[in-house]
Amino acid sequence: MTALTLSKAINAGLRKAMENDPKVLIMGEDVGKLGGVFRVTDGLQKDFGEARVIDTPLAESAIVGTAIGLALRGYRPVCEIQFDGFVYPAVDQIISQLAKMRYRSLGKLSLPIVIRIPFGGGIGAVEHHSESPEVIFAHTAGLRVVACADAADAFAMIQQSISSDDPVIFFEPKRRYWDKGEVDTAAGVTAALPFDQARVVLEGTDVSLLTYGPLVRTCLESALAARESGRSVEVEGRVIEQWAEGVAAEAGFTSVNHTVELFGLCPDHSDATV
Numbered sequence: 401m402t403a404l405t406l407s408k409a410i411n412a413g414l415r416k417a418m419e420n421d422p423k424v425l426i427m428g429e430d431v432g433k434l435g436g437v438f439r440v441t442d443g444l445q446k447d448f449g450e451a452r453v454i455d456t457p458l459a460e461s462a463i464v465g466t467a468i469g470l471a472l473r474g475y476r477p478v479c480e481i482q483f484d485g486f487v488y489p490a491v492d493q494i495i496s497q498l499a500k501m502r503y504r505s506l507g508k509l510s511l512p513i514v515i516r517i518p519f520g521g522g523i524g525a526v527e528h529h530s531e532s533p534e535v536i537f538a539h540t541a542g543l544r545v546v547a548c549a550d551a552a553d554a555f556a557m558i559q560q561s562i563s564s565d566d567p568v569i570f571f572e573p574k575r576r577y578w579d580k581g582e583v584d585t586a587a588g589v590t591a592a593l594p595f596d597q598a599r600v601v602l603e604g605t606d607v608s609l610l611t612y613g614p615l616v617r618t619c620l621e622s623a624l625a626a627r628e629s630g631r632s633v634e635v636e637g638r639v640i641e642q643w644a645e646g647v648a649a650e651a652g653f654t655s656v657n658h659t660v661e662l663f664g665l666c667p668d669h670s671d672a673t674v
Contacts, residue, residue, distance in 0.1 A: 433455065484519040484532065
């Protein structure tokens with residue numbers, strides 16, 4: 401086991417995916433020489449070259465559109481949208497093209513593209529830098545929408561996303577980038593929890609807290625505090641698309657069957673949640 405921050409765990413997962421498959425590419429604004437504004441891709445261009453870690457123009461629609469063309473030619477692009485609020489110029493490409501291609505081609509074409517998006521608040525950033533647009537994509541058929549919560553999650557889930565033949569919107573909780581955790585860097589993707597299963601972070605019998613991304617740690621801390629008052633609180637969370645399907649056991653959540661109360665928590669705006 402290795403102690404890594406969440407951002408370093410994503411870096412390690414990207415590196416492992418690129419080592420395992422020469423068709424994996426990384427593209428985005430400042431992802432190469434700078435290593436990304438949060439340094440998530442630090443060192444990858446140096447080790448894999450400019451042909452596989454590509455610094456793009458500041459044009460999100462072009463980034464995703466180019467990735468779609470590359471995916472149609474057999475590549476597995478990983479696009480970085482620098483901040484959550486910058487994704488909107490690419491929404492047409494994501495919703496109208498990326499999400500629809502498999503259905504449009506009657507299953508003959510797939511677009512194995514990952515779009516990484518740092519999301520949420522908590523770092524004191526200005527406008528366009530502290531948004532939670534996951535609700536848009538969670539309600540779009542044809543996309544897998546996931547959010548890592550800690551370093552171990554991040555390392556496994558970025559590799560799972562890259563190996564998926566479906567397009568994946570991969571949300572990264574920027575307020576947790578510097579949180580450290582133990583990561584088994586030798587573990588393979590096949591050993592990771594499937595996307596369609598929620599992760600039980602803490603078991604409980606009275607109340608269930610269903611969440612994802614940055615709030616997993618918040619809910620865990622709250623649940624542990626509640627235990628001091630005699631309340632048994634369960635915490636589950638991992639994949640946002642489960643919310644869009646409804647809170648049900650068949651969507652991967654198990655606590656709905658054995659706890660008295662059920663609460664869903666998300667980092668989005670209070671009047672526009674999933």
